[in-house]
Amino acid sequence: MDRRRFLLNAAAVGCSAAASPLITPVALAAAPWDTRLVVIILRGGVDGLDVIQPYGDPALAALRPNLPVGEAAGALDLDGFYSLHSGFSALKPMYDAGEFGAVHAVSTPYRGKRSHFDGQDILEAGLPGLGQGGLRDGWLNRMLQIIPGLEPEIAYAIGPEQLLVLTGEARAARWSPEAELRISANARALLNVVHHDDPLFRDASEDAIEIVEQIAAEAAAMEAAIEAGEPVDDGMMMGMAASQGGNRTTRSLAQFAASRLRRDTRIAAFSVNGWDSHARQSRQLDRRGSALAEVLITLKDGLGPVWDKTAVLCMTEFGRTARENGSQGTDHGTGGALFYAGGALRGGQVLGDWPGVGEGALYEGRDLLPTRDVRAYAAHAMRGLIGLDRAALEGVIFPGLEMGDAPRFVL
Amino acid sequence: MSFDPTRAAIRFGNGLSPTVTPPVSVADMMARVTGPDVAAAAHPIPHFDDMYPTQWDFRLAGGAVADAQTDAEREAAEEARREMRAAAGDLWALNTMRQLARDVTTEDGFRERLVRFWADHFTAPPTNGQWRYQVYPTIEQRIRPYIAGPFRDMLRAAVTNPMLIQFLSQSGSMGPNSPFGVRRGRGLNENMAREVLELHTLGVGGRYTQDDVRQFAELLTGLTYSARRGFQYDARRAEPGAETVLGRSYGGGEATLDQVLAALDDLALHPDTAHHLARKLAVHFIAPDPDPDLVGAMAAAYLAEGGQLAALYQAMLQHEAAWATPARRVKRPYGFVAASLRALAVPPDELTGYSYGDVARGVFRPLTAMGQTIHQPPGPDGWPEEDEAWITPQGMAGRITWAMQMPERLLDRLPDPRDFVFTALGPTPPEAVLFAANAAETVPDGIGLVLASSAFQRR
Numbered sequence: 044m045d046r047r048r049f050l051l052n053a054a055a056v057g058c059s060a061a062a063s064p065l066i067t068p069v070a071l072a073a074a075p076w077d078t079r080l081v082v083i084i085l086r087g088g089v090d091g092l093d094v095i096q097p098y099g100d101p102a103l104a105a106l107r108p109n110l111p112v113g114e115a116a117g118a119l120d121l122d123g124f125y126s127l128h129s130g131f132s133a134l135k136p137m138y139d140a141g142e143f144g145a146v147h148a149v150s151t152p153y154r155g156k157r158s159h160f161d162g163q164d165i166l167e168a169g170l171p172g173l174g175q176g177g178l179r180d181g182w183l184n185r186m187l188q189i190i191p192g193l194e195p196e197i198a199y200a201i202g203p204e205q206l207l208v209l210t211g212e213a214r215a216a217r218w219s220p221e222a223e224l225r226i227s228a229n230a231r232a233l234l235n236v237v238h239h240d241d242p243l244f245r246d247a248s249e250d251a252i253e254i255v256e257q258i259a260a261e262a263a264a265m266e267a268a269i270e271a272g273e274p275v276d277d278g279m280m281m282g283m284a285a286s287q288g289g290n291r292t293t294r295s296l297a298q299f300a301a302s303r304l305r306r307d308t309r310i311a312a313f314s315v316n317g318w319d320s321h322a323r324q325s326r327q328l329d330r331r332g333s334a335l336a337e338v339l340i341t342l343k344d345g346l347g348p349v350w351d352k353t354a355v356l357c358m359t360e361f362g363r364t365a366r367e368n369g370s371q372g373t374d375h376g377t378g379g380a381l382f383y384a385g386g387a388l389r390g391g392q393v394l395g396d397w398p399g400v401g402e403g404a405l406y407e408g409r410d411l412l413p414t415r416d417v418r419a420y421a422a423h424a425m426r427g428l429i430g431l432d433r434a435a436l437e438g439v440i441f442p443g444l445e446m447g448d449a450p451r452f453v454l
Numbered sequence: 455m456s457f458d459p460t461r462a463a464i465r466f467g468n469g470l471s472p473t474v475t476p477p478v479s480v481a482d483m484m485a486r487v488t489g490p491d492v493a494a495a496a497h498p499i500p501h502f503d504d505m506y507p508t509q510w511d512f513r514l515a516g517g518a519v520a521d522a523q524t525d526a527e528r529e530a531a532e533e534a535r536r537e538m539r540a541a542a543g544d545l546w547a548l549n550t551m552r553q554l555a556r557d558v559t560t561e562d563g564f565r566e567r568l569v570r571f572w573a574d575h576f577t578a579p580p581t582n583g584q585w586r587y588q589v590y591p592t593i594e595q596r597i598r599p600y601i602a603g604p605f606r607d608m609l610r611a612a613v614t615n616p617m618l619i620q621f622l623s624q625s626g627s628m629g630p631n632s633p634f635g636v637r638r639g640r641g642l643n644e645n646m647a648r649e650v651l652e653l654h655t656l657g658v659g660g661r662y663t664q665d666d667v668r669q670f671a672e673l674l675t676g677l678t679y680s681a682r683r684g685f686q687y688d689a690r691r692a693e694p695g696a697e698t699v700l701g702r703s704y705g706g707g708e709a710t711l712d713q714v715l716a717a718l719d720d721l722a723l724h725p726d727t728a729h730h731l732a733r734k735l736a737v738h739f740i741a742p743d744p745d746p747d748l749v750g751a752m753a754a755a756y757l758a759e760g761g762q763l764a765a766l767y768q769a770m771l772q773h774e775a776a777w778a779t780p781a782r783r784v785k786r787p788y789g790f791v792a793a794s795l796r797a798l799a800v801p802p803d804e805l806t807g808y809s810y811g812d813v814a815r816g817v818f819r820p821l822t823a824m825g826q827t828i829h830q831p832p833g834p835d836g837w838p839e840e841d842e843a844w845i846t847p848q849g850m851a852g853r854i855t856w857a858m859q860m861p862e863r864l865l866d867r868l869p870d871p872r873d874f875v876f877t878a879l880g881p882t883p884p885e886a887v888l889f890a891a892n893a894a895e896t897v898p899d900g901i902g903l904v905l906a907s908s909a910f911q912r913r
Contacts, residue, residue, distance in 0.1 A: 086832070086833070087833075108639075155664070156652070156658060156662075156664070157648070157664070158648075158652050158658050159833060159834075159835070160658070160833070160835050161658055203822075203825045203848060203849070204825065204832060204838075204843070205838065205840065205842060205843035205846065210842065216847075217846050217847050217848065218847055218848050219825075219846075219848035221822075221823070222823060222847075222848035222851045222852060223823070223851060223855060224851035224854060224855055225854075225855045225858060225859060226854050226855070226858050226902075227858070227895065227896075227899055229894070229895040229899060230858060230894065230895075230899040230902060230903055233889075233890040233893055233894060233899075233903050234854070234890070234903060234906060236886050236889060236890055237886050237887050237890045237903055237906070237907045237908070237909075238907070238908055239886060240884075240886070241908035241912075243784075243841060243842065243845050243908070244845055244850070244907075244908035244911070247845045247846055247847050247849070247850040248847075248850045248854065248906075250847035251847035251848065251850050251851040251854070254847055255851065316832060316833075319645075319833075321622075321623045321626075321643050321644075321645040322623035322626045322643065368627075368641060368642055368643045368644070369626060369627055369628050369630065369635065369640040369641030369642045369643050370623055370626025370627060370640070370643045371626075372623070372626075372643065374642075374643065374644040374645065374648075375644070375648065407664070
């Protein structure tokens with residue numbers, strides 16, 4: 044990479060507000076734990092049956108004549124029973140290295156109307172149901188609430204859209220890697236006055252200015268290091284460089300996440316959308332699969348040595364119908380799959396209690412039957428990585444959850 | 455507190471303008487919104503059915519490239535296709551600016567807000583970037599004429615909208631026992647049926663079940679769109695037999711479009727639909743947690759008047775909550791840009807004279823930075839209502855940057871910030887904004903601070 048050009052790109056993120064020569068990279072109070080947790084929300088309802096294909100189940104083929112599975116369909120065999128959709132083939136080396144895996148036949152507690160939006164709310168809220176009066180916090184935020192003294196930068200919600208999973212009373216940092224801020228120093232000071240009595244606007248504006256300053260300061264520090272001939276880590280550089288080509292937007296989310304997680308951030312969340320495959324599903328999974336694979340590979344590359352203490356959980360609001368529909372796709376269903384990655388988890392396996400898709404095995408005669416609450420895996424990951432106790436996990440973070448035995452997936 | 459002209463312009467319109475008088479009463483607002491469409495006549499946008507190029511024109515242009523026999527023929531065909539693409543791109547930018555010109559100059563701001571509201575309610579984003587230029591012609595034909603009539607008519611227009619049919623993959627849904635379904639071995643796709651019940655009519659809290667979704671999906675089979683023939687009802691794809699939706703039976707004999715429309719008419723008059731629409735409007739215009747009495751009054755008026763949208767609006771505007779509630783909603787990025795251009799009184803012929811590049815730099819990219827890629831909401835439920843979804847650090851960075859930089863590029867001469875603070879915020883701006891407008895070091899900073907203030911961004 045051309046380091047000079049990278050620095051120009053990184054500097055373009057900065058702004059005149061950040062021109063102050065006095066700013067240096069801020070050293071935050073370190074979190075009381077050192078592992079990293081990344082939660083990726085896959086919006087639209089991923090067809091777990093077509094990504095992690097139970098091709099060893101003899102009942103599957105009859106349900107899906109136009110959605111072929113297994114090695115005959117170009118999928119990659121994982122363990123003789125499950126195969127990986129060809130769109131995700133870039134993840135096979137990660138699977139073989141024990142850094143990518145999946146859990147099958149899981150779901151949130153959401154049942155019934157199969158609405159994307161209610162389903163996503165329940166997934167991100169981490170609750171057994173929607174209840175009354177609206178949802179105002181997410182399970183990652185409730186986790187931050189029970190650990191006192193954390194800086195907002197400990198947790199980052201990344202991307203242009205709101206992420207309920209990190210929303211709530213505990214402050215978390217939010218930023219979109221493509222955002223830029225241009226404001227004069229004088230106007231910046233006056234903006235503080237203007238927003239003084241409106242906390243929503245005041246906090247968002249102050250955070251924007253702080254984040255932009257910090258990124259600019261990091262870039263300046265790195266430039267100084269290069270000028271001085273000091274070694275600079277390529278992963279750190281990649282996390283800040285503007286990205287081009289391919290799935291640029293999703294990759295830039297992963298790059299930015301890695302750049303934060305390399306420093307003081309311990310938790311990052313973002314979403315990768317576009318999984319609602321009602322028609323011509325195979326083609327859609329080819330595209331979305333390669334985008335998700337790129338995200339995970341970018342995280343691994345960007346995290347460098349930190350990857351070994353990182354767990355990535357990719358979760359979706361529901362699975363899809365076991366039978367294909369009339370347009371070579373699938374409709375909204377219930378049970379699905381969780382994908383996970385990272386050096387802190389035991390990959391190279393497909394976990395879960397397989398319920399089968401044969402006669403009588405389907406939920407309401409149409410969907411994959413969930414055999415375990417997907418929240419149990421997130422809870423065990425947090426317990427293993429962060430050391431949270433069972434009472435907090437079952438009582439506060441995931442109310443109503445019975446975690447059960449630890450799955451063999453935290454190293 | 456009762457009717458207030460400043461609040462009427464800001465809360466129910468595109469904000470204040472130095473050249474347009476705000477509404478004078480609720481009766482004035484209602485007369486305008488139910489009267490002739492003055493803004494559309496001043497800045498016309500063609501209907502979907504009248505636009506050029508169509509998807510079929512693109513298909514033919516692609517065919518000409520494929521069929522070319524010689525290099526010269528291929529080059530000519532490729533050039534023709536390139537020109538068609540460029541024309542479509544220019545149309546996309548031009549129609550965006552025509553709509554902004556309406557938003558900036560109109561005396562009937564409530565109408566423009568309602569068009570935006572209903573276009574979002576029935577959101578039908580292009581399935582392919584190439585079809586973006588069809589968005590405005592679709593809204594012009596399928597939403598705009600219906601905003602003050604019976605909801606039933608808008609629902610019919612929306613469910614037979616080619617872009618919604620494409621977006622929700624309805625053409626691929628066939629009755630498994632229909633002639634087409636049997637011959638091709640194809641079946642249902644529930645997507646459109648579910649979204650019509652969940653999003654467009656009853657609401658997710660409505661009294662419907664998975665079985666209603668299934669049977670409604672069977673009823674909707676036959677709705678199709680093709681580039682060549684446009685919207686069609688194709689009885690050969692329709693599931694034979696009657697379907698029962700919410701306890702009522704539709705069809706049974708020969709499948710017809712009328713059976714689908716009859717179900718839509720019943721859905722439009724369902725009490726759950728009345729409540730869903732009333733609440734959604736009240737949340738959008740007034741408060742995130744609207745007064746239940748307001749919502750109840752709106753739903754009751756709607757049902758009493760046989761599903762007339764004008765009755766719904768009138769009940770909202772006549773309720774004290776419409777005027778007494780403090781400004782708590784946040785303008786979405788498009789509404790923020792439209793209100794800014796209006797407060798700055800950017801001349802409409804300048805707006806419609808911008809090149810594609812100007813529009814990309816001044817509108818498309820900044821809106822994306824603020825979190826609203828125009829007409830590309832994250833899902834079929836449209837844009838989020840929650841203020842917290844918009845006023846994020848990254849979203850604010852986009853708003854501040856636009857406010858500080860764009861006015862100077864749009865106008866040769868900016869207004870004096872000390873006057874502009876009153877132009878934009880009305881006769882009683884907050885002290886802090888008044889102070890900032892006076893204390894700014896430069897004119898662009900002063901204008902930018904007024905526009906970036908929460909006082910301007912809330913309604």
